[in-house]
Amino acid sequence: AVKPRVLSGIQPTADSFHLGNYLGALRQWVAMQDTHDAFYCVVDLHAITVEHDPATLRRRTKVAIAQLLAMGVDPDRATLFVQSHVPEHTELAWVLGCITGFGEAGRMTQFKDKSSKQGTGGTTVGLFTYPVLQAADILLYSPEPHEERALRVPVGEDQRQHLELTRDLAQRFNHRFGDTFVPPEAHIPPGAAKITDLQEPDAKMSKSASSPQGIIDVLEEAGPMRKKIMRAVTDPGSDVVYDEERKAGVTNLLRIYSALEGTSVPDLETRYAGSGYGQFKKDLAQLVVDTFTPIRERTLKLLDDEEQLDRVLAQGAERASRVAARTMDTVRDRVGF
Ligand code: ADP
Ligand code: NA
Numbered sequence: 001a002v003k004p005r006v007l008s009g010i011q012p013t014a015d016s017f018h019l020g021n022y023l024g025a026l027r028q029w030v031a032m033q034d035t036h037d038a039f040y041c042v043v044d045l046h047a048i049t050v051e052h053d054p055a056t057l058r059r060r061t062k063v064a065i066a067q068l069l070a071m072g073v074d075p076d077r078a079t080l081f082v083q084s085h086v087p088e089h090t091e092l093a094w095v096l097g098c099i100t101g102f103g104e105a106g107r108m109t110q111f112k113d114k115s116s117k118q119g120t121g122g123t124t125v126g127l128f129t130y131p132v133l134q135a136a137d138i139l140l141y142s143p144e145p146h147e148e149r150a151l152r153v154p155v156g157e158d159q160r161q162h163l164e165l166t167r168d169l170a171q172r173f174n175h176r177f178g179d180t181f182v183p184p185e186a187h188i189p190p191g192a193a194k195i196t197d198l199q200e201p202d203a204k205m206s207k208s209a210s211s212p213q214g215i216i217d218v219l220e221e222a223g224p225m226r227k228k229i230m231r232a233v234t235d236p237g238s239d240v241v242y243d244e245e246r247k248a249g250v251t252n253l254l255r256i257y258s259a260l261e262g263t264s265v266p267d268l269e270t271r272y273a274g275s276g277y278g279q280f281k282k283d284l285a286q287l288v289v290d291t292f293t294p295i296r297e298r299t300l301k302l303l304d305d306e307e308q309l310d311r312v313l314a315q316g317a318e319r320a321s322r323v324a325a326r327t328m329d330t331v332r333d334r335v336g337f
Pocket of ligand 2: 206
């Protein structure tokens with residue numbers, strides 16, 4: 001049987017991915033490359049919707065790709081590429097933009113959040129039409145409808161509205177111009193965990209909102225990693241128990257531990273019954289360090305061999321382009337070009 005297709009992207013907006021990205025998304029990319037026909041991209045076009053520095057963007061795109069490879073994304077099993085290397089993304093975004101209602105786009109809540117944070121320059125048309133580009137990112141890799149296979153997109157809560165728009169645009173296009181796209185399905189990958197800030201355990205761990213003490217970077221050295229775990233906010237009492245309401249800090253640490261080790265939370269509670277927070281945090285710190293040290297070392301090695309990295313990217317772009325070009329041929333024909 002033909003595997004369902006999965007499409008996922010991540011922005012190159014930091015010098016390192018963080019623990020939340022890893023446990024909430026990227027680890028699942030690695031798992032899904034065996035069960036799916038996977039397309040994974042670093043979405044640099046999205047990264048310029050807010051003010052950016054070109055040299056920094058170029059560096060972060062490379063570092064993002066190196067980290068994904070270091071985490072286990074296999075360029076022979078998954079199609080791994082950089083969005084801007086496949087110009088069909090912007091071409092399809094234009095076509096889809098022309099069937100998107102202005103009011104419809106204006107209802108996207110993420111735009112309202114993000115644009116209100118833009119400084120002196122104000123917000124941009126690019127940020128406003130970002131969800132349309134995202135729809136193009138997904139629908140370019142639609143299987144052909146007669147193939148009867150699913151198009152899945154792993155999404156967190158904050159992206160649901162954009163995926164809904166993508167489904168609407170796929171159906172609208174099909175209705176007006178003939179069956180072209182498979183409407184994508186939201187996919188909650190098993191094992192994906194929502195990780196909160198180590199200092200403010202009620203808030204999401206996030207590169208834009210977390211303080212340095214609240215976030216663990218994948219590429220961080222062992223020393224600071226350990227310190228951050230040891231200094232993570234815990235809660236009154238000393239019992240290692242899962243309680244989202246009264247023990248948000250310990251609960252977050254239990255979730256991290258459980259996800260990294262593959263042990264259930266009740267088993268961890270039993271293991272640490274009566275031993276207090278100290279030993280628990282020490283063991284968790286070791287687990288975090290053991291998980292990310294090899295990833296950091298592989299990333300640095302990959303970054304040392306720029307030619308090899310470029311070969312991987314060229315192969316990914318070529319494979320993605322084959323699918324994207326086929327989709328765009330159909331789209332061009334259907335709309336009358
Ligand atoms: P950030 O919130 O740090 O800006 P992004 O929005 O770029 O991160 O998210 C990239 C991916 O990582 C998305 O799939 C998102 O759902 C996931 N992700 C980000 N932060 C977390 C978190 N704290 N816990 C779980 N998953 C997360
Ligand atoms: Na975000």
